[in-house]
Amino acid sequence: MDIKTPLFGKTLGELQQLCAEYGLPKFTAKQIADWLYVKDIQAIDEMTNLSKKARERLEENHTFGLIDPIDTKISTDGTRKYLFPTEHGKFIETAMIPFKDRKTVCVSSQVGCKMGCLFCMTGKQGFQGQLTAGEIVNQIRNIPERNEITNIVYMGMGEPFDNLDEVLKSVEILTAEWGFAMSPRRITVSSIGIVPGLIRFIQECEAHLAISLHTPFHEERQNLMPVQIAYPLEQVIAEIKKHDFSGQRRVSFEYIVFGGLNDTPRHVKELARMLAGIKCRINLIRFHPIPGTPLHGTDEATLQSFKDALNNKGILTTIRASRGVDIYAACGLLSTKALVKKT
Numbered sequence: 001m002d003i004k005t006p007l008f009g010k011t012l013g014e015l016q017q018l019c020a021e022y023g024l025p026k027f028t029a030k031q032i033a034d035w036l037y038v039k040d041i042q043a044i045d046e047m048t049n050l051s052k053k054a055r056e057r058l059e060e061n062h063t064f065g066l067i068d069p070i071d072t073k074i075s076t077d078g079t080r081k082y083l084f085p086t087e088h089g090k091f092i093e094t095a096m097i098p099f100k101d102r103k104t105v106c107v108s109s110q111v112g113c114k115m116g117c118l119f120c121m122t123g124k125q126g127f128q129g130q131l132t133a134g135e136i137v138n139q140i141r142n143i144p145e146r147n148e149i150t151n152i153v154y155m156g157m158g159e160p161f162d163n164l165d166e167v168l169k170s171v172e173i174l175t176a177e178w179g180f181a182m183s184p185r186r187i188t189v190s191s192i193g194i195v196p197g198l199i200r201f202i203q204e205c206e207a208h209l210a211i212s213l214h215t216p217f218h219e220e221r222q223n224l225m226p227v228q229i230a231y232p233l234e235q236v237i238a239e240i241k242k243h244d245f246s247g248q249r250r251v252s253f254e255y256i257v258f259g260g261l262n263d264t265p266r267h268v269k270e271l272a273r274m275l276a277g278i279k280c281r282i283n284l285i286r287f288h289p290i291p292g293t294p295l296h297g298t299d300e301a302t303l304q305s306f307k308d309a310l311n312n313k314g315i316l317t318t319i320r321a322s323r324g325v326d327i328y329a330a331c332g333l334l335s336t337k338a339l340v341k342k343t
């Protein structure tokens with residue numbers, strides 16, 4: 001039995017190729033893209049401006065491809081966490097974070113993650129598979145807030161540069177005129193700094209970049225993030241310095257603050273040296289404790305003075321508000337490990 005593949009997640013180029021294969025006129029591809037990404041339908045049969053023959057041809061081989069969330073958790077602060085099944089029987093989580101006049105969706109790019117960062121629940125889950133562009137965009141298209149979303153961050157489960165082809169394709173669908181037509185300035189892709197992926201991302205994508213930095217010192221970073229062994233931070237920073245981030249496209253650095261580990265004047269001094277010449281922002285993040293790690297968060301007074309010290313050095317630094325902690329939707333807490341065991 002032939003397995004039907006989803007149309008949702010295909011780029012205009014891929015749809016054109018498909019139409020050529022099926023002997024359909026080229027303009028049909030644009031019509032299909034319109035039904036997939038602009039109009040609010042859920043089935044191929046509803047693509048009413050396509051000929052009956054075209055719809056039948058598509059239905060023989062494809063599904064529309066939307067996947068509904070199967071669970072929703074709601075935080076006391078209004079953050080929502082959605083659980084989606086994937087095409088291959090796995091599960092991923094997506095967070096929707098309302099704040100003032102913004103609604104930010106934090107999407108996953110992989111099921112679990114290979115990178116093994118010490119402070120991260122997804123890292124503890126291990127890697128169970130890649131997401132397709134369709135599964136990434138589905139996390140935006142198929143939640144109740146879909147028409148109110150103002151920002152998208154690729155900061156959910158997984159390392160986006162370890163699934164770069166599909167991540168780039170998903171950003172194309174979100175930003176193209178034939179797709180969601182969002183500004184790339186409303187999208188931020190976050191990475192721990194896999195250098196070949198970083199180089200490609202900077203060249204091929206217009207979205208903002210966020211790098212998980214966490215400490216400027218090699219030994220310490222290596223203990224927190226094994227990626228430091230393959231791609232030391234100095235290399236990551238050198239690549240970023242080759243590009244001009246002083247225009248509309250922004251680079252920021254994520255920094256989880258751990259008590260007594262990376263919150264000292266020594267760290268402030270080294271961060272100032274390392275980031276000199278880059279127009280950037282540092283986002284300080286409170287650590288949310290996870291089981292089985294020796295790490296703990298810093299106290300509020302130290303967090304504030306660390307922030308002030310960095311600002312005094314001329315690095316724009318803010319403290320990110322923790323959202324959705326009570327439903328495990330906050331930074332570093334996403335995991336579908338329990339469900340992996342059951343499947």
Ligand code: SF4
Pocket residue numbers: 113114115116117120121122123124156157158159192
């Ligand atoms: S922090 Fe990101 S890269 Fe590191 S283990 Fe977690 S999901 Fe993977």
